[in-house]
Amino acid sequence: xxxxxxxxxxxxxxxxxxxxxxxxxxxxxxxxxxxxxxxxxxxxxxxxxxxxxxxxxxxxxxxxxxxxxxxxxxxxxxxxxxxxxxxxxxxxxxxxxxxxxxxxxxxxxxxxxxxxxxxxxxxxxxxxxxxxxxxxxxxxxxxxxxxxxxxxxxxxxxxxxxxxxxxxxxxxxxxxxxxxxxxxxxxxxxxxxxxxxxxxxxxxxxxxxxxxxxxxxxxxxxxxxxxxxxxxxxxxxxxxxxxxxxxxxxxxxxxxxxxxxxxxxxxxxxxxxxxxxxxxxxxxxxxxxxxxxxxxxxxxxxxxxxxxxxxxxxxxxxxxxxxxxxxxxxxxxxxxxxxxxxxxxxxxxxxxxxxxxxxx
Amino acid sequence: xxxxxxxxxxxxxxxxxxxxxxxxxxxxxxxxxxxxxxxxxxxxxxxxxxxxxxxxxxxxxxxxxxxxxxxxxxxxxxxxxxxxxxxxxxxxxxxxxxxxxxxxxxxxxxxxxxxxxxxxxxxxxxxxxxxxxxxxxxxxxxxxxxxxxxxxxxxxxxxxxxxxxxxxxxxxxxxxxxxxxxxxxxxx
Numbered sequence: 001x002x003x004x005x006x007x008x009x010x011x012x013x014x015x016x017x018x019x020x021x022x023x024x025x026x027x028x029x030x031x032x033x034x035x036x037x038x039x040x041x042x043x044x045x046x047x048x049x050x051x052x053x054x055x056x057x058x059x060x061x062x063x064x065x066x067x068x069x070x071x072x073x074x075x076x077x078x079x080x081x082x083x084x085x086x087x088x089x090x091x092x093x094x095x096x097x098x099x100x101x102x103x104x105x106x107x108x109x110x111x112x113x114x115x116x117x118x119x120x121x122x123x124x125x126x127x128x129x130x131x132x133x134x135x136x137x138x139x140x141x142x143x144x145x146x147x148x149x150x151x152x153x154x155x156x157x158x159x160x161x162x163x164x165x166x167x168x169x170x171x172x173x174x175x176x177x178x179x180x181x182x183x184x185x186x187x188x189x190x191x192x193x194x195x196x197x198x199x200x201x202x203x204x205x206x207x208x209x210x211x212x213x214x215x216x217x218x219x220x221x222x223x224x225x226x227x228x229x230x231x232x233x234x235x236x237x238x239x240x241x242x243x244x245x246x247x248x249x250x251x252x253x254x255x256x257x258x259x260x261x262x263x264x265x266x267x268x269x270x271x272x273x274x275x276x277x278x279x280x281x282x283x284x285x286x287x288x289x290x291x292x293x294x295x296x297x298x299x300x301x302x303x304x305x306x307x308x309x310x311x312x313x314x315x316x317x318x319x320x321x322x323x324x325x326x327x328x329x330x331x332x333x334x335x336x337x338x339x340x341x342x343x344x345x346x347x348x349x350x351x352x353x354x355x356x357x358x359x360x
Numbered sequence: 361x362x363x364x365x366x367x368x369x370x371x372x373x374x375x376x377x378x379x380x381x382x383x384x385x386x387x388x389x390x391x392x393x394x395x396x397x398x399x400x401x402x403x404x405x406x407x408x409x410x411x412x413x414x415x416x417x418x419x420x421x422x423x424x425x426x427x428x429x430x431x432x433x434x435x436x437x438x439x440x441x442x443x444x445x446x447x448x449x450x451x452x453x454x455x456x457x458x459x460x461x462x463x464x465x466x467x468x469x470x471x472x473x474x475x476x477x478x479x480x481x482x483x484x485x486x487x488x489x490x491x492x493x494x495x496x497x498x499x500x501x502x503x504x505x506x507x508x509x510x511x512x513x514x515x516x517x518x519x520x521x522x523x524x525x526x527x528x529x530x531x532x533x534x535x536x537x538x539x540x541x542x543x544x545x546x547x548x
């Protein structure tokens with residue numbers, strides 16, 4: 001135990017934690033006792049070395065932090081970097097052309113196949129659903145053009161969206177959350193519910209870092225929703241937790257389910273999750289719910305070169321966004337009224353609060 | 361480097377481990393270094409590695425207090441990275457006929473030698489730390505690296521009180537010291 005005290009004393013001396021009295025006592029002790037002096041020299045050297053290692057370690061950690069921040073910002077290139085695509089219909093025209101080609105060939109193939117199969121039903125056609133819709137949209141757009149050129153007067157201006165995505169209510173009086181990349185530089189915004197009713201909206205807040213945006217519905221025809229059925233989780237979700245989402249990858253609302261596959265997002269981003277839910281262009285901005293119907297995140301992007309890797313922004317960031325907006329009028333729902341209901345019931349309550357976001 | 365701050369100010373901030381200063385140096389210098397290394401048989405990973413090493417050289421110099429720059433930070437970083445990369449190429453025997461980029465005429469050999477000496481010392485300490493095993497390693501790291509205090513450590517490692525934790529830390533420290541000095545003798 002003697003040694004213990006002595007080493008402790010030397011350490012405190014080295015760190016400069018001693019009082020003047022203690023110092024003189026120790027110095028006296030060292031002067032009169034060469035063995036203790038030897039020990040002190042040795043121990044001080046050892047502590048110095050340990051301190052250097054600690055200092056280096058600490059600096060390296062700071063370096064890593066800065067580096068990963070800069071990698072995220074794209075200042076530093078990263079070898080394993082996969083490209084992230086945003087899930088919205090920016091490339092609609094290209095897709096439409098591709099789709100018409102695809103449809104042409106698939107029609108040819110299916111007719112050939114059906115000739116050989118004797119009209120047996122073929123499941124290969126399923127993936128085309130989304131694309132035909134693209135084509136329909138295009139045809140609609142064409143109709144509008146034709147209509148305009150014949151100078152017909154429309155009672156309502158037809159809103160021609162250049163993109164569609166998803167958003168959901170955070171306050172029943174008409175505040176929605178969606179992704180910042182969705183409304184990036186949209187001039188006009190419209191939100192459409194699952195009944196097809198459209199309302200004009202404006203963006204209230206855009207944060208490109210967290211990729212969150214808050215929209216406000218300005219339309220007088222918008223009916224306020226009194227109590228939102230879901231609540232927002234502040235805590236972190238657990239690995240493997242069952243999740244589900246609602247969104248508009250097509251004109252109709254689409255349900256998807258999956259699980260939390262990682263607690264961090266794209267290249268280690270801890271403000272988001274990796275989820276295994278099938279998501280397509282249009283799902284951007286959709287809510288991710290856990291089993292109890294709490295919002296744990298907002299779908300934002302997926303990785304191009306990997307399968308089933310979708311990223312969702314943590315719901316905590318919504319709270320942060322609201323703090324930044326500083327509008328006391330926005331109140332996140334407190335109570336979760338769909339906990340314990342079965343999924344079909346939950347969806348019935350939620351689907352009225354999930355909107356398609358359109359803009360041009 | 362004329363972003364309103366003088367190089368000496370930047371060194372001062374760097375010496376405190378200020379992450380903003382690190383970030384500024386990265387933004388200012390990294391692109392050039394990456395170009396240098398990628399053009400000379402390196403990958404982007406190599407570039408990040410070498411740049412990190414050079415940052416440590418600069419940091420340790422800045423901390424020593426006696427260091428003063430004879431050129432701009434950017435030039436200095438370039439010179440250090442160039443030297444470090446040449447050395448690595450030699451070790452990997454990929455080196456052929458000189459680097460594709462010009463020498464900037466700043467002599468950093470001494471700084472790099474000093475840095476390597478320090479590296480050797482630190483790796484000795486880390487080697488000892490890796491040998492001592494758990495829970496000693498985590499305990500000592502918590503105290504000396506993460507600068508946690510004894511009550512925190514007692515709670516984290518499940519000791520009944522701070523005195524117990526302190527006792528355990530003392531035992532670990534003595535073991536580490538033994539390992540460190542025995543390695544030192546073998547090494548020297």
